Amino acid sequence: xxxVIFNTLTVLLGSAVGLLLKKNIPRRLSxxxxxxxxLCTLYIGVxxxxxxxxxxxxxxxxxxxxxxxxxxDIDGRLNRLGLLVGDRLKRGGExxxxxxxxxxxxxxxxxxxxxxxxxxxxxxxxxxxxxxTKSIMDLISSCMLAGTLGVGVMCAAVFVLLFQxxxxxxxxxxxGLLTDTALVAEITCAGSVMIIGLxxxxxxxxxxxxxxxxxxxxxxxxxxxxAQYLPV
Numbered sequence: 001x002x003x004v005i006f007n008t009l010t011v012l013l014g015s016a017v018g019l020l021l022k023k024n025i026p027r028r029l030s031x032x033x034x035x036x037x038x039l040c041t042l043y044i045g046v047x048x049x050x051x052x053x054x055x056x057x058x059x060x061x062x063x064x065x066x067x068x069x070x071x072x073d074i075d076g077r078l079n080r081l082g083l084l085v086g087d088r089l090k091r092g093g094e095x096x097x098x099x100x101x102x103x104x105x106x107x108x109x110x111x112x113x114x115x116x117x118x119x120x121x122x123x124x125x126x127x128x129x130x131x132x133t134k135s136i137m138d139l140i141s142s143c144m145l146a147g148t149l150g151v152g153v154m155c156a157a158v159f160v161l162l163f164q165x166x167x168x169x170x171x172x173x174x175x176g177l178l179t180d181t182a183l184v185a186e187i188t189c190a191g192s193v194m195i196i197g198l199x200x201x202x203x204x205x206x207x208x209x210x211x212x213x214x215x216x217x218x219x220x221x222x223x224x225x226x227a228q229y230l231p232v
Contacts, residue, residue: 003131004119004122004131004161004165006132007109007160009135009157010138011105011139011154011156013139014139014141014142014143015143015146015156018143018146019154022146022147022150025147030147034202037144037202038203038204039199041195041199041202042195042196044195045112045196045198045199048191052186052189053182053186054186054224057220058193061219061220062193062216064215065215065218066213068215069211069212069214069215072212073212075210075212078103079102081102099152101153101155102156103152103211104145105152105155108145108195108202109141110163111191111198111210114131114134116184117188124171124178177221183221
């Protein structure tokens with residue numbers, strides 16, 4: 001869990017720096033940085049998505065996962081949680097910004113190839129190197145995001161701790177299953193497709209409810225195992 005705790009602390013630190021510098025960052029610079037972050041997010045998503053090799057597993061897991069997530073209204077719940085945090089912080093008219101920062105930060109810091117593989121490595125072997133590397137990236141990203149989207153990005157640190165901590169614990173419990181590198185690749189692929197959607201949102205091209213797709217990650221293992229019995 002050391003890697004998860006370190007990642008949480010870097011998000012808090014980066015967000016704090018971003019909030020302190022927020023008033024001194026020109027709007028033009030903030031918008032340019034957000035475009036850069038969006039493009040980098042797209043790159044990370046595309047790179048991870050290429051690791052998958054079974055299109056059927058990806059399609060079925062994403063379709064079913066999105067259906068479950070939409071039924072549970074995960075995106076709406078996260079947004080309402082962000083609004084609740086905004087109300088508690090009493091930051092005037094910034095509540096909607098808090099919600100956007102919370103949801104965007106939570107997804108950016110928790111969904112993707114480095115998060116999934118890093119947490120699996122930490123849970124299976126205690127190797128936190130990938131999570132440490134990701135933490136440095138999140139330190140920079142959280143600083144830039146907080147400077148643009150506000151305190152909601154800092155609040156996402158709680159989601160980082162809970163989500164990644166759960167992944168590490170699950171990896172330890174499912175040790176036998178997660179030694180299958182092909183399965184890990186498919187999980188990474190599904191998560192990375194979500195990252196592509198998040199990148200498009202950051203760029204302002206779309207307004208996808210990426211959080212509603214989160215159940216797909218849980219559905220990949222059973223769908224992957226079931227696919228092994230399909231006739232080729």
